[in-house]
Amino acid sequence: MTTGIFITGSGTNVGKTHVSKLLLNGFSKLGRSVSYMKPVETGCQLSPDKKMLAGSDTLSLLALTNHKTDIKLHSPYRYEPACSPHLAANLAGQNINIGGITAAYKTLCDKTKTDIMIVEGAGGVLVPINGKEYIVDVIKALNIPAVLVTTPGLGTLNHTFLSMKILKDYGISIAGVVINNAQNIERDFIYEDNIKTIRKHIALTPCLDVDYNGISDEMLMEFCNEIESVA
Numbered sequence: 398m399t400t401g402i403f404i405t406g407s408g409t410n411v412g413k414t415h416v417s418k419l420l421l422n423g424f425s426k427l428g429r430s431v432s433y434m435k436p437v438e439t440g441c442q443l444s445p446d447k448k449m450l451a452g453s454d455t456l457s458l459l460a461l462t463n464h465k466t467d468i469k470l471h472s473p474y475r476y477e478p479a480c481s482p483h484l485a486a487n488l489a490g491q492n493i494n495i496g497g498i499t500a501a502y503k504t505l506c507d508k509t510k511t512d513i514m515i516v517e518g519a520g521g522v523l524v525p526i527n528g529k530e531y532i533v534d535v536i537k538a539l540n541i542p543a544v545l546v547t548t549p550g551l552g553t554l555n556h557t558f559l560s561m562k563i564l565k566d567y568g569i570s571i572a573g574v575v576i577n578n579a580q581n582i583e584r585d586f587i588y589e590d591n592i593k594t595i596r597k598h599i600a601l602t603p604c605l606d607v608d609y610n611g612i613s614d615e616m617l618m619e620f621c622n623e624i625e626s627v628a
Contacts, residue, residue: 399506401541407556412579423621429512432464440479464509473501483525542572572624573603581609
């Protein structure tokens, strides 16, 4: 039975792919078999033979796991323009369908028979994927818990708490929160208070503070154990 964990963010450029990579490594160190899915990826490129369109996120993270199969299952919707999923799909004359994502996820789990499936979203929870649905609707349809990636910088409290509220309003379980210093900002009094305030707000939800220079294997594996027990 595969345990799915959806990696979403409080916005774009918060380091969801970096955190997905950390979790893949962490679960692997715990002896779990792992795989990766990115339902929608923009900014993709054609392979040298011009036969396959693929994104760097999907390709780089799949290289970390032996549990992989058809790229069309790991990343069912792939587009060249580096923009919002709904716009990229419109430009391609397509429509992103949640049913197609859930079918790909189920088939992927069946084929890989992996313990943990890390599913990475695009942007934040309210990034539109078509004219009426958002990333949060994808998480809801997959019926898996979310790990929210946010930042320690100024403005994060509003973005973090709004994202958490949306997830809770949709009835989505929040397995953990990762405060990721993707921009290598100074660890000043604002940084420290933001971490303290987020930890207080999320109460007993597992929380991981990822400094720009990385994190110890011990802390990473402890967090992976915690979110797996919630998931």
